[in-house]
Amino acid sequence: MAMAGPKKTVLQLVGVVVVMGALSWASVPFYDWFCRVTGFGGTTGVETAGAEQVLDRTIKIRFDASLERDMPWTFKPVVREMELKIGETALAFYEAHNPTDRPVAGSASYNVFPYEAGGFFNKIDCFCFEQQVLQPGERVQMPVTFFVDPEIVTDRDAKYVHTITLSYTFYEIDLPEGAADRDELAGAKTN
Template identity: 40%
Template sequence: MTEERLTRRLVIRLCVVVVAMFGFGFALVPIYDVMCEAFGINGKTAGVYEGQQAVDEQRQVRVQFLATNAADMVWEFGPQADEVVVHPGDSTQMLFVAYNPTDKPMTAQAIPSVAPSKAAAYFHKTECFCFTQQVLQPGERIEMPVRFIVDRDLPADVRHLTLAYTLFDVTARKPPVAQVTLTRAAP
């Protein structure tokens, strides 16, 4: 083969590899989601739940709450109680409190996880402050509810769940809306 022909084959092979890598990059997100769901890893919660269940009064599950600030997050953040005991199928609410001690508006996003990971599919949030970003003005304190249901189908060997939130400062990605006082000039 001539050198020109070898070069052309190499360029075609490299182009095929680039296209394959690009396609694989797009396929990674759905593959990751399927793997997490199949193996119950990553502690992803089951998301918004809109169904109703009969309450299992014969069984109790202890739900522990943890709150952590990510690096560089200065807010005070935590649950009103460390844990609650619930009956599977019963709707429960816990309040988390956040306080912005700085002199500037800040925006935060909470990321939840559930442990043990095999129980994450049975933990349904019906309302959560983690669904939206939270904006607090300087010195502002807010109570943020999370309403949840522990599914009746939770495996019997799981008697303790931990719902953990990590709070991230996302102010740089989405500038907060500052409170503005309008004054009118005299005519």
């Protein structure tokens, strides 16, 4: 009977480790969901179509681009800022270039500043929704289609926002399966 105490304690500790592991595993998707729903932390919304109403009031949108430390690409907005009517659908482009001699895959994380505007900045289509693979020397312009929800003018905190900055950071990811093979096949066909 003396073993019942230590066995119980070990089982409790294992249970605590399992519960803590499950909570930490679930925290990332839960936080992502929370940010998408609330716009917390500058997370933008995603829509399938533009706003139904376009206001006579304008807002300035600034575009920012950066790279994670080891990402070998160059990356920049084509236009640094634009002014548009609130509710108007707009199209902006970012340019990426792979100056290396190998294919490089990348994924973009993004946010909006000020954070109060995150829930009102809506993307209809964006290069950030998918991973990007650039072949050696390839240069591309990647579009983002967006609008600012007219509800921003009635929000207690966001109604004072006159400028929104959309920021993207590209980081390198593993090449998708077959991406290197396609590059080798293309090289073989040109030889």
